[in-house]
Amino acid sequence: MCCLAPLQAKEAAPLAEDPVLEKRLIHISEELRCLVCQNESLASSRAELANDLREEVRKLIRQDKSDSQIKEYLVTRYGDFVLYKPEVKPLTWVLWFGPFLLLVLAILGMAYYLRQRQGAQTGQPALSDEDRRKVQEILKSGDAP
Amino acid sequence: MIVEIGHFALILAACVALVQGVLPLAGTVNDNQRWQSLAKPAAMLQFLLIAFSFAVLAHGALTDDFSIKYIAGHSNSLLPTQYKFASVWGGHEGSLLLWMLMLSGWTVAVAIFSRTLPLAMVARVIGILGLVSTGFLMFILVTSSPFERLLPAAADGRDLNPLLQDPGLVIHPPMLYMGYVGFSVAFAFSVSALLSGRMDAAWARWSRPWTIVAWIFMTAGIALGSWWAYYELGWGGWWFWDPVENASLMPWLFGTALIHALMVTDKRGGFKAWSVLLAIGAFSLSLLGTFLVRSGVLTSVHAFASDPKRGVFILIFLAVVVGVSLSLFAWRAPKATLGGKMGLVSRESMLIANSVLLVVATGAVLLGTIYPLIVDALNLGKLSVGAPYFNAVFVPLMVPVVFLMVPGGIAHWREARWAQLGHDLRWPALSAVLAGAAVWAFTERGTWLTAMGLALATWVVVGLLMQIAIRLKKPGRIPPSFWGMHLAHLGIAVITVGITMVKSYEVERDVRMGLNDTVSIENYSFELVGVSEVAGPNYRALRGEVNVSKDQKPLEVLHPEKRKYFSSAMPMTEAAIDSGLFRDLYVSLGESIEGEKPQWSVRVFYKPFVSWIWYGAILMVLGGLLAVSDRRYRKSASTLG
Amino acid sequence: MKKFLIPLGFFLGLVIFLAVGLNRDPKEIPSPLIGKPAPAFSLDTLDTNAPKFGPQDMKGKVWMLNVWATWCVACREEHPVLVAFSKANQLPIVGLSYKEVQPQDEPAGKKFAPQEKLQFARDRSALWLKRHGNPYVLSAMDLDGRVGIDYGVYGVPETYLIDKEGVIRYKRVGVVTPELLQSTILPLVQKLNAS
Numbered sequence: 012m013c014c015l016a017p018l019q020a021k022e023a024a025p026l027a028e029d030p031v032l033e034k035r036l037i038h039i040s041e042e043l044r045c046l047v048c049q050n051e052s053l054a055s056s057r058a059e060l061a062n063d064l065r066e067e068v069r070k071l072i073r074q075d076k077s078d079s080q081i082k083e084y085l086v087t088r089y090g091d092f093v094l095y096k097p098e099v100k101p102l103t104w105v106l107w108f109g110p111f112l113l114l115v116l117a118i119l120g121m122a123y124y125l126r127q128r129q130g131a132q133t134g135q136p137a138l139s140d141e142d143r144r145k146v147q148e149i150l151k152s153g154d155a156p
Numbered sequence: 157m158i159v160e161i162g163h164f165a166l167i168l169a170a171c172v173a174l175v176q177g178v179l180p181l182a183g184t185v186n187d188n189q190r191w192q193s194l195a196k197p198a199a200m201l202q203f204l205l206i207a208f209s210f211a212v213l214a215h216g217a218l219t220d221d222f223s224i225k226y227i228a229g230h231s232n233s234l235l236p237t238q239y240k241f242a243s244v245w246g247g248h249e250g251s252l253l254l255w256m257l258m259l260s261g262w263t264v265a266v267a268i269f270s271r272t273l274p275l276a277m278v279a280r281v282i283g284i285l286g287l288v289s290t291g292f293l294m295f296i297l298v299t300s301s302p303f304e305r306l307l308p309a310a311a312d313g314r315d316l317n318p319l320l321q322d323p324g325l326v327i328h329p330p331m332l333y334m335g336y337v338g339f340s341v342a343f344a345f346s347v348s349a350l351l352s353g354r355m356d357a358a359w360a361r362w363s364r365p366w367t368i369v370a371w372i373f374m375t376a377g378i379a380l381g382s383w384w385a386y387y388e389l390g391w392g393g394w395w396f397w398d399p400v401e402n403a404s405l406m407p408w409l410f411g412t413a414l415i416h417a418l419m420v421t422d423k424r425g426g427f428k429a430w431s432v433l434l435a436i437g438a439f440s441l442s443l444l445g446t447f448l449v450r451s452g453v454l455t456s457v458h459a460f461a462s463d464p465k466r467g468v469f470i471l472i473f474l475a476v477v478v479g480v481s482l483s484l485f486a487w488r489a490p491k492a493t494l495g496g497k498m499g500l501v502s503r504e505s506m507l508i509a510n511s512v513l514l515v516v517a518t519g520a521v522l523l524g525t526i527y528p529l530i531v532d533a534l535n536l537g538k539l540s541v542g543a544p545y546f547n548a549v550f551v552p553l554m555v556p557v558v559f560l561m562v563p564g565g566i567a568h569w570r571e572a573r574w575a576q577l578g579h580d581l582r583w584p585a586l587s588a589v590l591a592g593a594a595v596w597a598f599t600e601r602g603t604w605l606t607a608m609g610l611a612l613a614t615w616v617v618v619g620l621l622m623q624i625a626i627r628l629k630k631p632g633r634i635p636p637s638f639w640g641m642h643l644a645h646l647g648i649a650v651i652t653v654g655i656t657m658v659k660s661y662e663v664e665r666d667v668r669m670g671l672n673d674t675v676s677i678e679n680y681s682f683e684l685v686g687v688s689e690v691a692g693p694n695y696r697a698l699r700g701e702v703n704v705s706k707d708q709k710p711l712e713v714l715h716p717e718k719r720k721y722f723s724s725a726m727p728m729t730e731a732a733i734d735s736g737l738f739r740d741l742y743v744s745l746g747e748s749i750e751g752e753k754p755q756w757s758v759r760v761f762y763k764p765f766v767s768w769i770w771y772g773a774i775l776m777v778l779g780g781l782l783a784v785s786d787r788r789y790r791k792s793a794s795t796l797g
Numbered sequence: 798m799k800k801f802l803i804p805l806g807f808f809l810g811l812v813i814f815l816a817v818g819l820n821r822d823p824k825e826i827p828s829p830l831i832g833k834p835a836p837a838f839s840l841d842t843l844d845t846n847a848p849k850f851g852p853q854d855m856k857g858k859v860w861m862l863n864v865w866a867t868w869c870v871a872c873r874e875e876h877p878v879l880v881a882f883s884k885a886n887q888l889p890i891v892g893l894s895y896k897e898v899q900p901q902d903e904p905a906g907k908k909f910a911p912q913e914k915l916q917f918a919r920d921r922s923a924l925w926l927k928r929h930g931n932p933y934v935l936s937a938m939d940l941d942g943r944v945g946i947d948y949g950v951y952g953v954p955e956t957y958l959i960d961k962e963g964v965i966r967y968k969r970v971g972v973v974t975p976e977l978l979q980s981t982i983l984p985l986v987q988k989l990n991a992s
Contacts, residue, residue, distance in 0.1 A: 538826055
């Protein structure tokens, strides 16, 4: 296909009717799940239901609903499953706080263990001949990993 | 006929694997040298049988033998040759055969490169690998045979999913599987150490090169997968925290932890139990990944078609392999000796801290991946855990890991002092703070995350340059492993820059374009000059012609396509990408739009530094290769007990 | 030493969860509307002369709402079961025709006017029901799927049981089988009718 007469190069119009609204739509729908897909966000899915739900979100944005109100609207109809970012509530405390709790415990555990270990080592038996040879090997290999 | 022979070869291989698994191990218990020496030949025989079997399936694919049900389901006569070959692993059954080819291959490699190892050790390692192989082969033969016949034969195959008809399919799964399966070697070494009751550090030295090679493949496999998704899927994403992606990330994280912990165990004899646990964990995560992807327990775009029977089999296998290993661990590991003295602040403690942090990060990924399953299993409802969760939790956990790369390289073995460290690190620290502040002050769209990401990368780069400078001044030959370490760490810094920049500064424009319409991003302008219909070997496509100019000067012509494959109802986007050192320009053609003038929806991306993600991965792979080439590893293990 | 058993303990716990998970369908979404009042709506029905329909019209009765469409392949499978069930006259079955008119039904380059769309949907649905049997006392036309969204519809067919107060008591995603009718739906209907 080719143009026959020289046309004025025109700045392309945004696909969406309202780019500002669209930006907000994308921001919200990235955190929502496409319910009929194999693990895709509402933002990127091309499924028909995803189209419908995006249109629904647009409608709610035009009604000046806040992000949390829009999410609430969808959760009322489809349940928590539709949120890709789980709400922080008792059911998800382990999910949200677990890793950081584990981090703290791990660091403390490691520090405690190293301390203990140092204590246990102030009374080492004399090196055996074989161990002495091993020590020489290690010392010779220097500081490289 | 040949198909049935291929199937029979697989049955034979299972028998050989069983012999390979049982006799050498029994031989180490009753000190029967003849049984122990069966290990290597059994491994070779098993590999030959499986390779033959694989060749039969490949032959079936390449000759369009649609009397084989698997080939009929995943291949097609119109497919280009390389995809016919790759279709061998395009589905569940074939990919398991690929897995087995690699497992038997790694076992043979251990058999070949273990000339200097004591026979008992070799017997144990190969024996353990033989038991794992037996389990997998049984799984294939009982639930997932690729050699089932389709009678009468199909006229033509169902075709390979169009998404998979791409060079990515030819390399990504093999690389990834080499990594997954490669961790079985470290696993076998560590379980062998537990079995022998001699929890000394020797196994650590033997395991190191094997672990690094597996890690190299895993890194390459994951990076290839990410890159493939980026250019194939049409909307510029490169990581989705999909369960299958997580299934590959988790063993990688453990593998990285293992590499660092093995340094401590090898050099100072400490943390033996921890290293053993990491080795068991890495392979367990590989097996867990296999389960998650094939059992239907989690939804994923990558998942193979699921079957509860298969899921049960894999779960039992997983439970037995890991359960027995961890029981052995609980029994034998307490007897491990303590190893050398190490201070609270020392290179050892930093290396161990690295592995502890990586284990926590893995835990976070695992938690997020299976949390929906746990909640459902407890009848507490259904929820989803997606990218927003993982990004929020994983990134903060990885920051200290990256941070530690610098002090970890500088700290002395045995004992390091805070004051000394602080003094040594003043240049990297200052550079990092300045970089962060500069980004924060002078760029408009950056956020504090941008500043932190770039500060962290600066910290790492200045830190490693400094270490290199110091080392160059010292006399003596510098071993390749030194360069390897810094190259790999540089790779991480490069990836950090890539991710930080692309997430902070990428621009997307979704527009409707008629002929000669333009859209501009930064100083680039994109003009749609034509849309035509083209025919491919097994598809028809709408092909756009987009002139790209930079600063008003013509730069390139891009050809995004929207393809309709004959075999699939879903149209496929083939994005057109102009990849540069500092930015990618990404154009994706959408549907045509109804109206008086012909118009199409077009998506244009400006992605700064996105290629750095893959350049960084390449650096990591090179670093690993350098590290493994170090002669110290190839020096015989006979020097150590 | 007890701490060396921790990895094994953790792993066994994981295996138990995975085993339970094998029996679950990760894509099946339980409805949050169970126990909540059926969302109100007012839609045209298949019958051109009838007034608009809404759930409030069924107050005082236990009834079934079945979401269907002529393009839905699984609905074809379930339909004979519903037709047979309707003959037993256990409870009124109301159809919700969900997005009957699809984009490919519209002539190229043109969009249907709302009245045209409704007529098209009515005609095709009526023809289909004539051919395959009509289990419905009436069929409400949800052309744009908005009522479906209010009801948390994500796939067709879906079926709801609503009690005398207009509260949703049960939802089935997927085809209604004779076994399901016997084991779950009928007992529930009887229970709701008794209260």
